Amino acid sequence: MEGAIGRDLAHALRTGPFSAVLHLAIEDRGVRLDELQERLAAEGVHVSLTTLSHWRRGRSRPERPDSLRAVRLLEGILALPEGSLTVQLGPRRPRGRWLGRPPGTIEIDRLFTDGTSVTKMLGDLDRWMYHELTRLSLHDLYRVGPHREEVGLAVRQVLRANIDRVSRTVAIFASDDPAAHVTVLAVRNCRLGRVRTEEATGLVAAEIIFDRMLAQGETVVLEYEYRSTSRQPPPTRHYYRGFAVPVVEYVMQVQFDAAAVPARCHRFERRALEAPEQGVGEAWIGSTGGAHLIASDVPPxxxxxxxxxE
Incomplete structure:
Protein backbone atom coordinates (compact mmCIF):
# COMPACT_ATOMS: atom_id res chain seq x y z
CA MET A 1 0.00 0.00 0.00
CA GLU A 2 1.40 3.38 -1.01
CA GLY A 3 2.06 5.90 1.76
CA ALA A 4 1.60 8.98 -0.46
CA ILE A 5 -1.44 11.09 0.39
CA GLY A 6 -3.66 12.65 -2.28
CA ARG A 7 -4.62 16.31 -2.27
CA ASP A 8 -8.21 15.86 -1.07
CA LEU A 9 -7.13 13.51 1.71
CA ALA A 10 -4.33 15.87 2.77
CA HIS A 11 -6.84 18.71 3.09
CA ALA A 12 -9.29 16.53 5.02
CA LEU A 13 -6.51 15.58 7.45
CA ARG A 14 -6.10 19.29 8.22
CA THR A 15 -9.78 20.21 8.44
CA GLY A 16 -11.76 17.02 9.20
CA PRO A 17 -14.28 15.79 9.95
CA PHE A 18 -13.58 12.16 10.92
CA SER A 19 -16.02 10.72 8.37
CA ALA A 20 -14.45 12.67 5.50
CA VAL A 21 -10.91 11.58 6.47
CA LEU A 22 -11.96 7.94 6.74
CA HIS A 23 -13.91 8.00 3.47
CA LEU A 24 -11.12 9.69 1.50
CA ALA A 25 -8.45 7.43 3.03
CA ILE A 26 -10.42 4.34 1.97
CA GLU A 27 -10.83 5.75 -1.54
CA ASP A 28 -7.20 6.86 -1.70
CA ARG A 29 -5.92 3.42 -0.68
CA GLY A 30 -8.37 1.50 -2.85
CA VAL A 31 -9.49 -0.93 -0.14
CA ARG A 32 -12.93 -2.43 0.53
CA LEU A 33 -14.75 -2.37 3.85
CA ASP A 34 -14.65 -6.16 4.12
CA GLU A 35 -10.85 -6.02 3.73
CA LEU A 36 -10.65 -3.49 6.57
CA GLN A 37 -12.91 -5.72 8.66
CA GLU A 38 -10.63 -8.72 8.07
CA ARG A 39 -7.48 -6.74 8.93
CA LEU A 40 -9.06 -5.49 12.16
CA ALA A 41 -10.24 -9.01 13.08
CA ALA A 42 -6.70 -10.28 12.59
CA GLU A 43 -5.65 -7.79 15.30
CA GLY A 44 -8.39 -9.04 17.62
CA VAL A 45 -10.84 -6.17 17.05
CA HIS A 46 -14.23 -7.11 15.61
CA VAL A 47 -16.23 -4.35 13.90
CA SER A 48 -19.27 -5.01 11.75
CA LEU A 49 -19.47 -3.85 8.14
CA THR A 50 -22.51 -1.78 9.09
CA THR A 51 -20.54 0.05 11.76
CA LEU A 52 -17.64 0.73 9.39
CA SER A 53 -20.09 2.05 6.81
CA HIS A 54 -21.75 4.31 9.39
CA TRP A 55 -18.36 5.70 10.46
CA ARG A 56 -17.49 6.36 6.84
CA ARG A 57 -20.79 8.12 6.12
CA GLY A 58 -20.92 10.14 9.32
CA ARG A 59 -24.02 8.39 10.67
CA SER A 60 -22.18 7.42 13.84
CA ARG A 61 -18.69 7.75 15.21
CA PRO A 62 -16.37 5.58 17.31
CA GLU A 63 -16.74 6.15 21.05
CA ARG A 64 -16.37 2.84 22.91
CA PRO A 65 -12.86 1.64 23.89
CA ASP A 66 -12.87 -1.20 21.33
CA SER A 67 -13.99 1.23 18.64
CA LEU A 68 -11.22 3.68 19.51
CA ARG A 69 -8.70 0.85 19.31
CA ALA A 70 -10.08 0.06 15.86
CA VAL A 71 -9.49 3.67 14.82
CA ARG A 72 -5.86 3.51 15.92
CA LEU A 73 -5.44 0.30 13.93
CA LEU A 74 -7.10 1.86 10.89
CA GLU A 75 -4.44 4.59 10.90
CA GLY A 76 -1.81 1.90 10.34
CA ILE A 77 -3.89 -0.15 7.89
CA LEU A 78 -4.61 2.94 5.77
CA ALA A 79 -1.02 4.23 6.05
CA LEU A 80 -2.07 7.45 7.75
CA PRO A 81 0.06 9.49 10.16
CA GLU A 82 -0.20 8.25 13.73
CA GLY A 83 -3.05 9.95 15.57
CA SER A 84 -4.46 11.59 12.43
CA LEU A 85 -7.81 9.78 12.64
CA THR A 86 -8.03 9.77 16.43
CA VAL A 87 -7.56 13.54 16.68
CA GLN A 88 -10.62 14.09 14.46
CA LEU A 89 -12.90 12.59 17.09
CA GLY A 90 -12.25 15.07 19.89
CA PRO A 91 -14.27 14.72 23.10
CA ARG A 92 -17.17 12.32 23.30
CA ARG A 93 -20.25 14.05 21.96
CA PRO A 94 -23.49 14.40 23.93
CA ARG A 95 -26.57 12.44 22.98
CA GLY A 96 -29.52 14.08 21.24
CA ARG A 97 -29.33 17.32 19.27
CA TRP A 98 -25.69 18.23 18.80
CA LEU A 99 -24.25 21.64 18.11
CA GLY A 100 -20.88 20.67 19.57
CA ARG A 101 -17.55 21.58 18.08
CA PRO A 102 -15.21 18.98 16.63
CA PRO A 103 -11.45 19.61 16.65
CA GLY A 104 -10.26 22.42 14.39
CA THR A 105 -13.29 24.65 14.99
CA ILE A 106 -14.01 27.70 17.12
CA GLU A 107 -16.97 28.65 19.30
CA ILE A 108 -19.14 30.64 16.91
CA ASP A 109 -20.14 33.27 19.48
CA ARG A 110 -16.47 34.36 19.65
CA LEU A 111 -16.82 35.69 16.09
CA PHE A 112 -19.54 38.23 16.92
CA THR A 113 -19.93 41.20 19.24
CA ASP A 114 -20.67 40.75 22.91
CA GLY A 115 -24.34 40.42 23.70
CA THR A 116 -25.15 38.18 20.75
CA SER A 117 -25.91 34.50 21.06
CA VAL A 118 -25.51 32.93 17.64
CA THR A 119 -25.58 29.46 19.19
CA LYS A 120 -29.03 30.17 20.61
CA MET A 121 -30.28 31.49 17.26
CA LEU A 122 -28.98 28.39 15.50
CA GLY A 123 -30.78 26.25 18.05
CA ASP A 124 -34.05 27.88 16.94
CA LEU A 125 -33.41 26.75 13.38
CA ASP A 126 -33.30 23.24 11.96
CA ARG A 127 -30.55 20.88 13.14
CA TRP A 128 -27.13 22.10 12.08
CA MET A 129 -23.89 20.24 12.58
CA TYR A 130 -20.40 21.48 11.93
CA HIS A 131 -19.29 18.19 10.43
CA GLU A 132 -21.93 17.71 7.73
CA LEU A 133 -20.35 19.97 5.09
CA THR A 134 -16.86 20.92 3.93
CA ARG A 135 -16.52 24.56 2.83
CA LEU A 136 -14.58 24.36 -0.44
CA SER A 137 -14.98 27.97 -1.53
CA LEU A 138 -16.58 31.16 -0.24
CA HIS A 139 -16.82 34.42 -2.19
CA ASP A 140 -18.19 37.61 -0.61
CA LEU A 141 -19.01 40.83 -2.46
CA TYR A 142 -19.69 43.62 0.06
CA ARG A 143 -21.12 46.84 -1.37
CA VAL A 144 -20.73 50.38 0.04
CA GLY A 145 -23.12 53.09 -1.15
CA PRO A 146 -22.60 56.76 -2.13
CA HIS A 147 -23.08 57.97 1.47
CA ARG A 148 -20.50 55.49 2.80
CA GLU A 149 -23.33 53.26 3.97
CA GLU A 150 -23.65 49.49 3.92
CA VAL A 151 -25.76 48.46 0.93
CA GLY A 152 -25.56 44.69 0.99
CA LEU A 153 -23.62 41.48 0.59
CA ALA A 154 -23.67 38.90 -2.19
CA VAL A 155 -22.39 35.43 -1.25
CA ARG A 156 -21.34 32.48 -3.37
CA GLN A 157 -20.47 29.21 -1.60
CA VAL A 158 -19.26 25.83 -2.83
CA LEU A 159 -20.00 23.05 -0.33
CA ARG A 160 -19.34 19.31 -0.26
CA ALA A 161 -21.44 16.87 1.77
CA ASN A 162 -19.54 14.67 4.21
CA ILE A 163 -22.55 12.45 4.93
CA ASP A 164 -25.70 11.41 3.08
CA ARG A 165 -28.95 13.38 3.01
CA VAL A 166 -27.64 16.88 3.64
CA SER A 167 -30.21 19.44 2.59
CA ARG A 168 -29.25 22.83 4.02
CA THR A 169 -26.79 25.14 5.67
CA VAL A 170 -27.09 28.23 7.86
CA ALA A 171 -26.10 31.75 6.78
CA ILE A 172 -25.33 34.44 9.37
CA PHE A 173 -25.00 38.18 8.81
CA ALA A 174 -24.44 41.03 11.28
CA SER A 175 -25.32 44.47 9.91
CA ASP A 176 -23.22 47.49 10.81
CA ASP A 177 -26.49 49.26 11.65
CA PRO A 178 -28.64 47.45 14.25
CA ALA A 179 -31.60 49.60 13.13
CA ALA A 180 -31.28 48.50 9.49
CA HIS A 181 -33.86 46.30 7.82
CA VAL A 182 -32.00 43.32 6.35
CA THR A 183 -33.60 41.20 3.65
CA VAL A 184 -32.22 37.77 2.74
CA LEU A 185 -32.68 36.63 -0.86
CA ALA A 186 -32.01 33.20 -2.37
CA VAL A 187 -30.46 33.80 -5.79
CA ARG A 188 -29.35 30.49 -7.30
CA ASN A 189 -29.52 26.74 -6.50
CA CYS A 190 -31.27 27.28 -3.18
CA ARG A 191 -34.32 28.64 -1.40
CA LEU A 192 -34.82 30.45 1.86
CA GLY A 193 -35.99 28.57 4.96
CA ARG A 194 -36.62 29.98 8.41
CA VAL A 195 -35.07 33.32 9.35
CA ARG A 196 -34.25 34.57 12.85
CA THR A 197 -33.26 38.14 13.71
CA GLU A 198 -31.85 39.82 16.80
CA GLU A 199 -33.05 43.42 16.64
CA ALA A 200 -30.72 44.73 19.34
CA THR A 201 -27.59 43.72 17.42
CA GLY A 202 -28.68 43.56 13.77
CA LEU A 203 -27.88 39.84 13.60
CA VAL A 204 -29.69 37.70 11.01
CA ALA A 205 -29.52 33.88 10.77
CA ALA A 206 -31.22 32.09 7.89
CA GLU A 207 -31.59 28.53 6.66
CA ILE A 208 -30.36 28.15 3.09
CA ILE A 209 -32.04 25.06 1.67
CA PHE A 210 -30.39 23.35 -1.30
CA ASP A 211 -32.32 22.70 -4.48
CA ARG A 212 -31.68 18.98 -3.99
CA MET A 213 -30.65 16.58 -1.25
CA LEU A 214 -26.92 15.83 -1.28
CA ALA A 215 -25.37 12.40 -0.92
CA GLN A 216 -21.92 12.01 0.60
CA GLY A 217 -19.26 13.52 -1.68
CA GLU A 218 -21.70 15.57 -3.75
CA THR A 219 -21.30 19.33 -4.09
CA VAL A 220 -23.56 22.35 -4.38
CA VAL A 221 -22.94 25.94 -5.52
CA LEU A 222 -25.11 28.43 -3.63
CA GLU A 223 -25.72 32.10 -4.26
CA TYR A 224 -27.69 34.35 -1.93
CA GLU A 225 -27.77 38.01 -0.89
CA TYR A 226 -28.37 40.32 2.03
CA ARG A 227 -29.79 43.76 1.33
CA SER A 228 -29.62 46.43 4.02
CA THR A 229 -31.86 49.51 4.17
CA SER A 230 -31.93 52.17 6.88
CA ARG A 231 -33.32 55.69 7.30
CA GLN A 232 -30.11 57.10 8.74
CA PRO A 233 -27.36 54.57 8.05
CA PRO A 234 -24.01 55.19 9.75
CA PRO A 235 -20.84 55.04 7.66
CA THR A 236 -19.47 51.54 7.41
CA ARG A 237 -15.77 51.28 8.18
CA HIS A 238 -15.02 47.57 7.83
CA TYR A 239 -16.28 44.19 6.70
CA TYR A 240 -15.10 40.87 8.05
CA ARG A 241 -16.06 37.22 7.68
CA GLY A 242 -15.96 34.92 10.69
CA PHE A 243 -15.14 31.25 10.16
CA ALA A 244 -16.23 28.74 12.80
CA VAL A 245 -14.83 25.95 10.59
CA PRO A 246 -12.01 25.93 8.03
CA VAL A 247 -12.57 26.88 4.38
CA VAL A 248 -10.35 25.85 1.48
CA GLU A 249 -10.54 29.18 -0.40
CA TYR A 250 -11.94 32.56 0.56
CA VAL A 251 -12.30 35.61 -1.71
CA MET A 252 -13.51 38.96 -0.38
CA GLN A 253 -14.39 41.87 -2.65
CA VAL A 254 -15.45 45.28 -1.38
CA GLN A 255 -17.04 47.54 -3.98
CA PHE A 256 -17.20 51.24 -3.14
CA ASP A 257 -19.54 53.64 -4.88
CA ALA A 258 -17.69 56.19 -7.01
CA ALA A 259 -18.81 58.91 -4.57
CA ALA A 260 -17.41 57.07 -1.54
CA VAL A 261 -13.98 55.69 -2.41
CA PRO A 262 -11.82 55.67 0.75
CA ALA A 263 -8.31 57.06 1.01
CA ARG A 264 -6.83 53.74 2.15
CA CYS A 265 -7.83 50.16 2.82
CA HIS A 266 -6.17 47.35 4.80
CA ARG A 267 -6.73 43.63 5.21
CA PHE A 268 -6.42 41.90 8.59
CA GLU A 269 -6.90 38.60 10.37
CA ARG A 270 -7.88 37.71 13.94
CA ARG A 271 -8.22 34.47 15.85
CA ALA A 272 -11.46 35.81 17.39
CA LEU A 273 -13.32 39.12 17.30
CA GLU A 274 -11.60 40.54 20.38
CA ALA A 275 -8.17 39.11 19.52
CA PRO A 276 -5.39 41.38 18.18
CA GLU A 277 -5.02 41.89 14.45
CA GLN A 278 -2.53 39.78 12.54
CA GLY A 279 -1.34 39.73 8.94
CA VAL A 280 -2.18 43.40 8.39
CA GLY A 281 -1.41 44.61 4.88
CA GLU A 282 -2.58 47.20 2.38
CA ALA A 283 -5.44 46.27 0.08
CA TRP A 284 -5.18 48.28 -3.11
CA ILE A 285 -8.28 50.03 -4.41
CA GLY A 286 -8.61 49.86 -8.20
CA SER A 287 -9.70 52.58 -10.58
CA THR A 288 -13.28 51.25 -10.51
CA GLY A 289 -13.51 51.48 -6.72
CA GLY A 290 -12.99 47.82 -5.81
CA ALA A 291 -10.60 46.11 -3.39
CA HIS A 292 -10.15 42.41 -2.79
CA LEU A 293 -8.26 39.77 -0.88
CA ILE A 294 -7.75 36.05 -1.41
CA ALA A 295 -6.95 33.52 1.32
CA SER A 296 -6.31 29.77 1.06
CA ASP A 297 -6.74 27.02 3.67
CA VAL A 298 -8.31 29.52 6.06
CA PRO A 299 -8.39 28.33 9.69
CA PRO A 300 -11.22 29.20 12.09
CA GLU A 310 -9.69 60.79 5.71
Missing part, protein backbone atom coordinates in the same frame (compact mmCIF):
# COMPACT_ATOMS: atom_id res chain seq x y z
CA UNK A 301 -11.14 32.89 12.97
CA UNK A 302 -11.71 36.19 11.18
CA UNK A 303 -10.58 37.63 7.85
CA UNK A 304 -11.54 41.19 7.00
CA UNK A 305 -10.88 44.63 5.55
CA UNK A 306 -11.07 48.07 7.13
CA UNK A 307 -10.88 51.45 5.43
CA UNK A 308 -10.54 55.18 6.08
CA UNK A 309 -11.86 58.12 4.10
Missing amino acids: GIVGMRWEW
